[in-house]
Structures are given as C-alpha cells and as structure tokens.
Amino acid sequence: MLKVGLTGGIGSGKTTVGEVFQQLGVSIYASDDRAKALMTENLSLRSGLVSLFGEQAFMNETLNRSYIASKVFSNSQILAKLNTLVHPFVEKDFQAWCMCQTGAYVLKEAAILFESGAYKGLDEVVLVEAPIELRVNRVISRDGSHREDVVARMEMQWSDEKKKGLSDHLIFNDEKSSLLEQVLKLHHHFNQSS
C-alpha cells in the first residue's frame, strides 16, 4: 500500500482537497487531529508535555491549548521542541492505522509534514498551493482570526518555494483551476503506482 503525504500551508485547502479524495473512497489520516488527541490520551506524551511546558500544560485533565499556543507562538525553539516531542507518537499511531487500511493507497494529511520530517517515511507527497492573499482571507473567514495572527502563523511555516523542492505533485487550489480534475489525475496515478 502506497503512503502519500498531503500538505500545504495554513488556508491552502489541504482538508478541502482531502475531502475530494475521501469522496473517491481514499482513507485519510488527519495528523493534526490525531496529534491533539494523542496529547491527551497518551500518558508518555502527556508527561513529555509537562516536562516541556510545566503543570500548566493541562487544566482539569484537559490539554491547555491556549497556554501551549501562547508559549510556542513567539518562540520557534519551543515550537521545534514540541514538534520533535509529538512527531514519534504520531508516526507510531499512523503506522498502526495503516495496518487497518485496505485501499491501494492512503493519504497522510499534515500541515507541517516537511517541518516535522514526517515526509521521509512516505512514498510520495502532494503539496496544495494557493495565493497567499486568498489563504489569509480564507482563514479569517473560517476562524474569525485577525489578519496579523494568520500572517504570523504563516511565517512560522516553511514557504511554498521551499516545500515545492521536496514535493512530487502540486495541486493548485486557487478556486479557478478545477480541484476535481487535479485530484482525479493524481488518484489515477496513485492507483497505477501501488
């Protein structure tokens, strides 16, 4: 079974593209959602988070996401430490999930597929790209975020130029090019390659 990465910067439309693949029957592993769940469920990961952020990492047994976000937001070293801590747990969880899948290929969706190094364990990678201004406006409309916050989060991720050099395929999600056509082409390719 082929393992394919699906990535893209904030607001590029990875989840939206993933939903099109899902409609074609492809199983998707949502790394960011699983990472959040593991941070609460996995006791070793929880203790790693407490070592990194202190007891305030949890509040009433619940992950204190706003506290952690405030710590990593302005400190790229702590962000890198958080990613290094979480990545092996997500990787193990992904491998276990793959064992239960039966399709010709699966997709692993992750915002920081390259930044975390997760792309190294995958057969191919699809990068979803969209114009920066469109991405910012999408996130503002979706989350009600402030423009400066979206731009700051964007600046913490690798640029599309850097990501393109490590990607095998590109989906251009500018709301003009047909997503369905681009996805169908890749779906055919992955089915042939598996």
Ligand code: ATP
């Ligand atoms: P994040 O990294 O922030 O989770 P993402 O890359 O997964 O973002 P999505 O959540 O898929 O991006 O898309 C961001 C917003 O833009 C969503 O509200 C989504 O509905 C909208 N969107 C994405 N692609 C399109 C499209 N082709 N046409 C219309 N709306 C779109």
